[in-house]
Amino acid sequence: MNILVVDDELELIVQLRQALESRKYRVEISMNGEQALDKILGGAYDLILLDIMLPRLDGFSVLRKTREAGVNTPVLMLTARGDIDDRIQGLDIGADDYLAKPFSMAELMARIRALLRRGGQREPILGVGKIKLDTLSRTVSKDGEDLSLTAKEFSILEFLLYNKGSVVSRFNLAEHVWGEDFDPFSMSNFIDVHIKNLRQKIQSADTTNIIRTIRGIGFIIDEAP
């Protein structure tokens, strides 16, 4: 998987590159709009992480020119601006998703995986073992049998599945489930309650515990060993 990261902040780029490479992605970087556009039009990427505020050519223009050239690579806008108008403008001119700074790595990874799935034209189904989660119809099934999950349980399971194989902290889960208006400090304590209920619903005597608790860090969902 080839990801192009476009941002004008060197340290953030270095950090993102390190994090993404540790998750087995190939990363290319670009620090200004013009260069980014050249790279996009010249190379084949599976995903573009695009900042809005860029030297020479801003992110919106890069995106517009990319789409005008007929390149349909998924684009995730990364920006310090969080304005709803910016979000709408970005999505209108062809961004696939939008993430406002400051974001967490788990949130970014979840979005990247979701976009890569969509870009690959594959079924929007996530799964582990016998559990299947349909991100479009918002349903979960086990062995073809529907499970009834609450909205929060679904959200937690979805987030863990997008980050399959990586540890997700309580805090990041809380932030994802309750949204940024809430205080994740207060909310992260309740993740355990939901995880407990979720485990009860998705596991039966024949399956091992697929949501594992990593002490002091958070949770991980993994294929049963």
Next chain:
Amino acid sequence: MKVRKKITLWIAGASLLSTVGFSVFIVYELMEVPYSLIDQELDHMAAMLVKAKGLNATENFTDNISSLPYTPDRYWIRISDDQGIPLYESALTSYTDVTDVSGSGEKKRYNVEKDISRAKIWLGQDDYDVVTFRVRVIKTSIDHHPVTVTIAKPIEDIEEEYNDLLRKTAISLLFCSLFIVVISYKLAGKILQPVASIAHMAKEISEKSLDKRIPLTRTRDEFHDLSQALNRMFDRLQFSFNRQREFIGNASHELKSPITLLKIAQEELLMDDQLSPPVRSNLTRQLNTTLRMSKLVRNLLDLSRLEQSETIKRVPVDLKLIIGQVLEDYKELLSDKDISVDCHLQDDLILQGDPEKLVRLFVNLIDNGIRYNLLKKGVIRVLGEKKRGKLLLKLSNTGERIPEQELSLIFEQFYRVEKSRSKVHGGTGLGLTIARKIVELHGGTIALTNEPGGFIQVSIFWPLNV
């Protein structure tokens, strides 16, 4: 109205001074007139007598006198030669003597008081009284012989008229000054009226209406200049105020990238399960600090955006629905903190507004209601109803009473009732400021009160016909 009194005093003082001066001048002039008239009359009489009297024609004199237009009997007259021998004396000279007895004898005109029967001078009954005579002494010559004519007339009436004049002048001065004071007071009010209206307008211009200006008068007078100067000051004030707001927005915006960097780096480090426990707990504390900072920066930026926005989008928002959603999101936290919720919302609480901002409003308010609630058996009460064209929402929570003088201050940014409690309760100190701004952007008002039963209540009013 100190200036008004001052101006009144100035105007009244100046007017009174000129009025009094004018009156004194008039009275003095009027005093002079009768005397000069009498002196003229006496001079005229004397001149005619001298003309009528030939030095050698003594026998014809009486005839000459009787042909005069005035009878000399009404005057005290003595004509004497340079030896002091009288050449002629009128009838009055036998009753009294008006010649200057003080000895100087050089005065040409003077007044003298004599005790004389009033009947003798045709002024009334035959009783003695003090009568003032006006005396004129004229040195002239008849047929080249020097003579002295002393001629006098009783002038009692003049004295009385004179006193009368003084009395009337004093009375009219008194009325005049009263009138002047009243008029000056009114005048001062009229002069200061533009100042009062400028002051009123300046008071109207507050932090929330910095774009208002004092209307300029059409005449280019001093008040025009004053209004203009004040308006320029408001321009500068508004400019720096906006600059400060923009600065907060820009600064928090610029802080976002470095915070992202810190956050990601710390999170990535924490993912390593080989970390030793002290390093882990240290890193976790660092991450928590970063997250607090991130939350604070986000709130600052939100606030600065809200303050710069003048209009919001208006779509029908079901308040019952969104309050229900927010309460649902807080379900775990509420039961964990042993807080029960008592929610009474009318069914059709529809407000034209921005759903995202309204969610934020209720998140902030309910978050606060939880944060500052009792440690055990707390209650959060939500009441919502429509009343006389207004939408009224009351969110109250049990908790520590807030001192009355701090109730309105609590909406100010970073204000906390007890500064030391911020660590215990958490929060960024911007929640209620943001809440107030959202309510105001929707055209409403928000207030905080202590209610009986140990409740602290946030009341929100929204007019429905916007």
